[in-house]
Amino acid sequence: MRRGAAARAVFALALAAACARERPPSAAPPAAPRLGVLSPSAAETLVALGAGASIVAVGDWVRRPPELAATPGLGSFEAPSAERVLELDVDTLITVRSLAGRRELEELERLGVRVVELDTSTFAGTLDSIAALGALVGREDAAAALAATIRARLEAVAARARGAAPRRVLVVVGREPLFVAGPGSHLDELVRLAGGVNVLADLAAPYAEVSLEAVLARGPEIVLDVAEVGAGASRGEPPGEWGRWPRLPAVAAGRVYRVDPSRLSVPGPRLPEMAELVARLVQPERFGAPLESDFAALDGAAR
Amino acid sequence: MSEPALVARGAGFAYRDGHGVAAIDLEVGSGEIVGLLGPNGAGKSTLVRMLSGVLAPYRGSIRLFGAELAGLARIEIARRVAVVPQETPSDLPYTALETVLLGRHPHLAGLAFESDADLELAHAALAQLGAEELAERPVAELSAGERQRVAAARALAQDTPALLLDEPTSFLDLRFQVELFDLVRGLAARGRAILAVLHDLNLAAEYCDRVVLLAGGRLDAAGPTAETLTYANLTRVYGTEIYVDLNDLTGSLVVTPLSDRARRRLGHRR
Amino acid sequence: MKISRAPLDRRRLVRALALGVAALVAALAAGVLLGAAPVGWSTLASGLSPVERAILLDVRLPRVLAAAVLGAALALAGVAFQALLRNPLADPYVLGVSGGASLGGVLALVVGVPAAALPVAAFGGALAALAGLERLATVAGRLDVLTLLLTGAVFNAATAAAIVLVQALASREELHAVVSYLLGRVPALGGGALAAVAGASVAAAIALGGWGRALNALALGEEGAAQLGVEVGRLQRAVFVVGALLTALAVSWAGMIGFVGLVVPHVVRRLAGPDHRLLAPLSGLAGAAFLVLADLGARLAMAPRELPVGVVTAIVGGPFFLVVLRRRREGRGV
Numbered sequence: 001m002r003r004g005a006a007a008r009a010v011f012a013l014a015l016a017a018a019c020a021r022e023r024p025p026s027a028a029p030p031a032a033p034r035l036g037v038l039s040p041s042a043a044e045t046l047v048a049l050g051a052g053a054s055i056v057a058v059g060d061w062v063r064r065p066p067e068l069a070a071t072p073g074l075g076s077f078e079a080p081s082a083e084r085v086l087e088l089d090v091d092t093l094i095t096v097r098s099l100a101g102r103r104e105l106e107e108l109e110r111l112g113v114r115v116v117e118l119d120t121s122t123f124a125g126t127l128d129s130i131a132a133l134g135a136l137v138g139r140e141d142a143a144a145a146l147a148a149t150i151r152a153r154l155e156a157v158a159a160r161a162r163g164a165a166p167r168r169v170l171v172v173v174g175r176e177p178l179f180v181a182g183p184g185s186h187l188d189e190l191v192r193l194a195g196g197v198n199v200l201a202d203l204a205a206p207y208a209e210v211s212l213e214a215v216l217a218r219g220p221e222i223v224l225d226v227a228e229v230g231a232g233a234s235r236g237e238p239p240g241e242w243g244r245w246p247r248l249p250a251v252a253a254g255r256v257y258r259v260d261p262s263r264l265s266v267p268g269p270r271l272p273e274m275a276e277l278v279a280r281l282v283q284p285e286r287f288g289a290p291l292e293s294d295f296a297a298l299d300g301a302a303r
Numbered sequence: 304m305s306e307p308a309l310v311a312r313g314a315g316f317a318y319r320d321g322h323g324v325a326a327i328d329l330e331v332g333s334g335e336i337v338g339l340l341g342p343n344g345a346g347k348s349t350l351v352r353m354l355s356g357v358l359a360p361y362r363g364s365i366r367l368f369g370a371e372l373a374g375l376a377r378i379e380i381a382r383r384v385a386v387v388p389q390e391t392p393s394d395l396p397y398t399a400l401e402t403v404l405l406g407r408h409p410h411l412a413g414l415a416f417e418s419d420a421d422l423e424l425a426h427a428a429l430a431q432l433g434a435e436e437l438a439e440r441p442v443a444e445l446s447a448g449e450r451q452r453v454a455a456a457r458a459l460a461q462d463t464p465a466l467l468l469d470e471p472t473s474f475l476d477l478r479f480q481v482e483l484f485d486l487v488r489g490l491a492a493r494g495r496a497i498l499a500v501l502h503d504l505n506l507a508a509e510y511c512d513r514v515v516l517l518a519g520g521r522l523d524a525a526g527p528t529a530e531t532l533t534y535a536n537l538t539r540v541y542g543t544e545i546y547v548d549l550n551d552l553t554g555s556l557v558v559t560p561l562s563d564r565a566r567r568r569l570g571h572r573r
Numbered sequence: 574m575k576i577s578r579a580p581l582d583r584r585r586l587v588r589a590l591a592l593g594v595a596a597l598v599a600a601l602a603a604g605v606l607l608g609a610a611p612v613g614w615s616t617l618a619s620g621l622s623p624v625e626r627a628i629l630l631d632v633r634l635p636r637v638l639a640a641a642v643l644g645a646a647l648a649l650a651g652v653a654f655q656a657l658l659r660n661p662l663a664d665p666y667v668l669g670v671s672g673g674a675s676l677g678g679v680l681a682l683v684v685g686v687p688a689a690a691l692p693v694a695a696f697g698g699a700l701a702a703l704a705g706l707e708r709l710a711t712v713a714g715r716l717d718v719l720t721l722l723l724t725g726a727v728f729n730a731a732t733a734a735a736i737v738l739v740q741a742l743a744s745r746e747e748l749h750a751v752v753s754y755l756l757g758r759v760p761a762l763g764g765g766a767l768a769a770v771a772g773a774s775v776a777a778a779i780a781l782g783g784w785g786r787a788l789n790a791l792a793l794g795e796e797g798a799a800q801l802g803v804e805v806g807r808l809q810r811a812v813f814v815v816g817a818l819l820t821a822l823a824v825s826w827a828g829m830i831g832f833v834g835l836v837v838p839h840v841v842r843r844l845a846g847p848d849h850r851l852l853a854p855l856s857g858l859a860g861a862a863f864l865v866l867a868d869l870g871a872r873l874a875m876a877p878r879e880l881p882v883g884v885v886t887a888i889v890g891g892p893f894f895l896v897v898l899r900r901r902r903e904g905r906g907v
Contacts, residue, residue, distance in 0.1 A: 174749070177758065177881075200877060202877070210609075211609040211878075212632050213608050213612070213632045213633060214609035214610050214876060214879075216610065216627060216632065219624060245631075247624045248624070
């Protein structure tokens with residue numbers, strides 16, 4: 001297999017050299033695709049669609065589902081290893097839409113690898129991705145069903161939250177320095193769906209560093225803290241730093257929630273679970289009190 | 304008889320590359336001007352550095368006004384000896400006056416500021432060098448000759464009983480050369496000890512009481528000017544024929560390196 | 574061109590320092606009363622809610638004080654290195670101590686040291702660099718300035734390469750943390766750290782100002798200064814240590830905030846003259862005010878977002894530096 005792959009690589013390079021500007025001709029995906037998956041969301045979706053077997057290689061940040069633990073690695077999405085891609089005979093590379101890694105992706109396209117970029121920063125984008133992946137692996141029906149389920153459950157959450165007095169929520173994704181989620185991020189959308197309003201709704205970016213005093217001045221009633229920090233405070237107790245601001249409404253009410261980032265960072269098939277989790281934190285009167293498991297890491301999240 | 308102001312006994316120093324001076328004996332008394340002469344690389348600047356305490360001799364001793372130089376703190380040396388260097392950096396951020404005021408450093412205690420007396424001294428020093436109008440000009444804008452006069456004024460402001468001049472006239476107009484050395488002679492007359500490194504043998508002949516000839520890091524000849532600046536000594540030290548004459552009108556010694564043409568006229572062969 | 578600048582005396586010194594203190598106080602006031610949150614003058618008059626008081630006293634005040642002491646430290650380090658290297662374009666990062674601090678901090682980050690101990694690790698790295706530099710640059714018992722400069726450049730290059738290596742090997746979370754650690758920003762200094770940096774800055778200002786006349790003489794070159802009675806070797810070593818320690822403190826706690834050490838002494842020199850007796854303490858005051866205002870700018874420019882303060886100092890300092898370079902080349906002098 002290695003020799004075959006090497007020969008194929010050499011051939012591909014020669015082909016690329018010979019016709020530098022030409023794009024690979026295929027519009028239709030190969031029948032039994034060999035997928036390299038750099039997008040964590042796509043990995044979960046593909047497994048949910050029953051197409052996990054098509055995944056032959058994964059990126060550094062793909063850590064779930066646990067079935068993929070033994071899959072060979074490709075590097076991060078910013079710098080996927082072209083050598084590995086060719087060696088593992090990947091014909092389709094699924095990645096996150098971003099500015100990083102443009103050069104490597106273009107090079108891979110020239111070498112005949114199909115590159116599919118997905119944007120899962122919004123619910124709509126996530127649902128579209130599910131459909132696209134379904135088409136890619138020939139599981140359109142399963143994809144449509146999954147998307148429909150997700151849509152329905154999200155709508156259910158929205159319906160249940162309707163009419164509740166919106167709560168002011170702060171979503172923290174990083175501390176020292178203080179990074180928060182704003183409009184354009186899926187976390188912001190989750191908060192709005194669950195009957196909350198982002199205290200930084202005027203932030204001009206999905207993720208940005210903000211000054212502490214701005215946060216304090218806006219008095220969030222609920223703090224959703226998904227920053228990567230070592231294990232520490234349990235739910236309801238203001239973890240170390242937040243405890244310094246007892247006047248903050250969220251701290252005073254015991255509503256600073258440290259949720260393990262693995263639970264909320266990857267929008268995909270688990271979107272409904274994420275929405276329900278956030279809804280329990282934001283509007284417990286309507287959705288029930290938060291569960292113990294809401295704060296813990298997902299199984300197999302650590303690699 | 305008391306010890307002369309500056310005394311070097313068997314002083315020697317060697318740089319990494321081997322140049323330097325071997326055991327040199329030298330004396331400069333108060334009230335006299337001693338000329339230090341010799342070709343490039345003879346060790347003249349090295350000797351000046353040793354006498355001002357910048358280089359510590361490997362061998363022999365240097366004494367300033369009866370005290371062993373090695374045992375003196377730098378500031379004490381600076382109160383005894385001032386140096387007019389060959390060159391002053393042109394990128395100084397100071398005005399001429401501020402540069403001259405630097406010369407008062409050895410006399411100012413700890414955190415003291417320059418007093419009015421210091422200022423007056425500085426102005427007077429500039430005036431003596433004919434550089435009064437340069438006082439507020441930035442040194443960076445002065446010509447090489449003007450900078451040299453400022454450097455001389457600084458050494459003057461340092462107000463020391465001994466003065467070392469390292470080729471102080473390289474960039475000076477003839478007029479200023481004469482003015483500077485007339486000034487120096489006046490200082491000597493008032494009791495200062497002066498050592499001047501010179502390339503211009505006529506200046507040396509005119510102003511120096513005694514001369515010391517260095518060649519290849521060694522003392523070649525030393526003594527009163529008229530007796531030491533001879534054809535034999537100079538020709539040997541400088542490696543080319545040098546005539547010494549007396550001008551009857553002015554009474555000055557005239558030193559003339561012989562050109563090709565002059566030698567032919569005199570019937571000399573190479 | 575004439576410069577009418579009377580030589581420095583006690584009265585001018587005191588007057589200039591008083592002005593400097595006034596400017597610093599004004600900057601501190603601005604830093605506390607302005608910011609991303611709408612708390613300040615107007616609200617002061619009508620009484621403060623507890624949250625507003627917390628913002629002023631617990632968020633802004635410590636930060637403003639930290640900016641002040643760090644700015645002072647950086648400016649004084651700049652004065653020290655410019656005197657030592659006899660070049661007004663030298664800055665505190667040129668000698669490699671900052672590289673040691675950055676590398677120490679980055680390694681500690683990646684190894685997993687708790688956040689509170691990071692500055693200590695960085696400081697350790699800086700001290701190691703300082704010791705190494707001193708050892709390598711001491712030739713025949715003297716600190717050789719040229720060797721120091723060259724060794725420092727090598728240190729900087731080596732630590733920068735090591736940091737890039739760490740970044741290449743880091744995981745995603747580590748990478749984000751490393752990058753943001755390296756960007757200069759004003760931290761909230763704890764009482765101990767604040768006192769340490771403040772104490773060091775004050776001591777340095779007094780020391781450099783006290784050595785002022787000797788530092789002035791240093792401009793004549795090592796020989797020229799020695800002939801004026803300056804103990805050049807001792808002075809150079811002392812100035813190096815002062816500058817390096819200040820840099821180490823500043824970088825360990827705040828990362829690399831650029832241009833303060835370069836721009837502030839320059840401006841002070843143009844306004845108040847090159848005499849180190851005034852230049853040193855006044856640069857400390859001016860540096861403090863400068864960084865306080867730069868930090869204010871970082872907080873206000875894109876509120877509620879916050880820029881790293883190093884960005885603001887670069888935006889101000891970069892063009893300034895270029896202008897100065899051009900003027901020097903055109904021979905208009907500094």
